[in-house]
Amino acid sequence: MERKDILKIGQEALQIEIDSLLLVKSKLSNSFIDAVEAIYNCIGRVVVIGIGKSGQIAKKISATLASTGTPSFFLHPAEGMHGDLGMIVKGDIVIMLSNSGETEEIKSLLPTIKRFDVTLISIVGNVTSTLAKFADIVIDATVEKEACSLNLAPTSSTTVALALGDALAVALVEKRGFKAEDFLKFHPSGSLGKKLLVKVSDIMRTGSDLPIVNYDSSVDVGVNMINEKGFGCTAVLDDDRKLIGIITDGDIRRAASSNILNTAKSVEDIMTKSPKVISSIELVATAVMLMEKHKITTLFVVDDNKYLVGLIHFQDILVEGII
DSSP, X not given: OOHHHHHHHHHHHHHHHHHHHHHHHHHOOHHHHHHHHHXXXXXXXXXXXXXXXXXXXXHHXXXXXXXXXXXEEEEOHHHHTTTGGGGOOTTOEEEEEESSXXXXXXXXXXXXXXXTTOEEEEEESOTTSHHHHHOSEEEEOOOSOOSSTTSOSSSHHHXXXXXXXXXXXXXXXXXXXXXXXXXXXXXXXXXXXXXXXXXXXXXXXXXXXXXXXXXXXXXXXXXXXXXXXXXSEEEEEOTTSBEEEEEEHXXXXXXXXXXXXXXXXXXXXXXXXXXXXXXXXXXXXXXXXXXXXXXXXXXXXXXXXXXXXXXXXXXXXXXXXXX
16 A cells, blocks of 8 residues: 555544534534533433544543533443443433444443433434433434445544534533633643643743833834834833834834834834733733634733733743643
8 A cells, every 4th residue: 555545544533523513513413402401400420422433532521521510420321231320410411422323332322321310311323212212302423424435433423422412511601601711620730730820920021121212212112122122113102101013023114114113203103003902900811822822922911991000922821831
């Protein structure tokens, strides 16, 4: 097999899985809404059950739900038949995953689970299966074929099941009004926790580190300030020391190329008005989003009255290991 053949096989496998996701997306129906509302109104926990590759997907779905505000745990069907069914109580919701809907370990649990008086949601690849018939809510996860050339190894089917679980979790995040602060409660350590915990005030530059010129300063003074501080820009303040503009390296180059510098009397003549700013109480994660959105590396920090209080630079964020 040549290298180009390997690449082609990989592309074909991905395309099959993409097509499977698009198919399931097109068939998503009111049962999905019913599932989201049932989980949202659940007074207990969400118990996610699956075996084999579906079991691996079930574990991930349960973990995603738990980390986004929906109490959840994974239950292995074999362990369930040997006592762990006692973990399910009235008021819980059970999500069962199976491509065929006829897996013996899954089928053996169904009569007992129905006696627990819980809502049963199935994510199943066969809507006429035993699992589908027992379920209160059926989410159709049917795929036309697996990405495996033998059409045997769970590939497309597990991708679809995983995506449907993610869709449930995302819908619940929106319905609950789940915020970054809530997410932090379940992710207090590591880089993710740091990203959600650190505020702009914790790492911003202040005082003599700030590049500042007055609005009536000469362009030469502005250029010298940019060079001295090394941030590629300088803040422009009015007589009340409020931020009214910014001059960047780019502003200097554009002014020079259009001969504006020859007539500029002060930095006010070439500055960019109403620069992008941020509050010191915002999360650094918010600063990163603003920088990425506007393709900038520096944000000036102002208070409610537009007084300059600091500066946050992308390099400082990298040094802190926040991203």
